[in-house]
């Protein structure tokens with residue numbers, strides 16, 4: 001199998017180079033409105049946001065910033081195929097504006113806008129992010145009433161363009177190859193994710209701080225949950241290229257759009273590192289499944305189906321054709337497009 005990886009410099013609000021109905025999945029994390037590290041990004045996108053910030057008008061700044069993100073969600077709607085999925089990682093903001101500490105509920109504002117755009121809103125995921133723990137003594141400390149809850153979570157919002165996709169013929173077969181293990185399903189489709197670590201250490205401290213990168217495991221899992229092998233995953237706010245790297249690791253094509261051209265070397269490096277990362281992750285899935293089968297068997301409940309391609313027992317009929325793929329090679333052409341080859345893991349590999 002072959003995949004392609006395009007690193008574009010552009011604007012999420014238009015996605016000019018991405019044709020209509022051409023991607024099956026969007027996984028992204030935008031700049032977060034009312035989080036100070038993203039103020040300059042919003043100032044450069046919106047005069048209204050800049051004015052509201054200067055006037056310490058929190059409500060108006062919040063709205064003006066989201067008006068820009070709304071344009072990006074509309075562009076995602078345009079480029080998604082019918083039934084395609086949009087996953088948005090976003091955190092709410094807490095901030096003192098004009099002397100008043102308050103919450104700016106980004107996730108709720110995005111859901112309302114996405115719903116107006118025609119997306120079907122699906123159950124979301126709370127991503128427990130332990131690295132977020134700042135001081136626990138905000139507000140009045142130990143004295144009631146005036147202390148504030150500390151957030152250690154962000155959201156993964158899940159939206160669908162219209163009705164569910166239909167899979168017939170070859171697409172139905174590819175869907176069965178792209179299945180996940182029963183025990184993976186039970187973890188991945190839980191509403192609170194506690195098992196994802198912070199950003200991996202592939203970035204230097206300064207880049208990590210200004211990029212707001214998420215750990216590769218987050219888009220990797222979402223890509224396996226919501227797309228088929230060989231399909232195309234888009235990240236309109238690509239940053240350091242984590243989504244593209246996750247797509248390559250998972251055997252999907254990718255398009256990343258990012259406004260800041262200085263991040264390009266990081267995005268290339270992320271793709272290059274993803275060849276090995278994809279191999280490690282596919283083997284880890286196989287190893288974890290083997291351990292799961294051993295445990296079930298010891299408990300006297302051995303899985304009753306067989307996956308001949310992998311030579312393993314599986315719990316359900318739907319896993320019998322499941323194929324674990326891993327990247328083998330990546331080469332960039334003269335236009336900077338990455339071309340990867342992937343292979344299937346076999347019982348002896």
Ligand SMILES: C[S@@+](CC[C@H](N)C(=O)[O-])C[C@H]1O[C@@H](n2cnc3c(N)ncnc32)[C@H](O)[C@@H]1O
Nearest residue numbers: 011012030031212213214237239240242258259
């Ligand atoms: C939260 S970061 C994304 C981090 C990314 N998930 C990663 O792992 O590196 C948001 C990114 O959006 C970019 N950005 C801001 N406004 C944009 C726009 N209008 N179009 C495209 N990218 C934009 C910023 O430069 C930043 O890199």
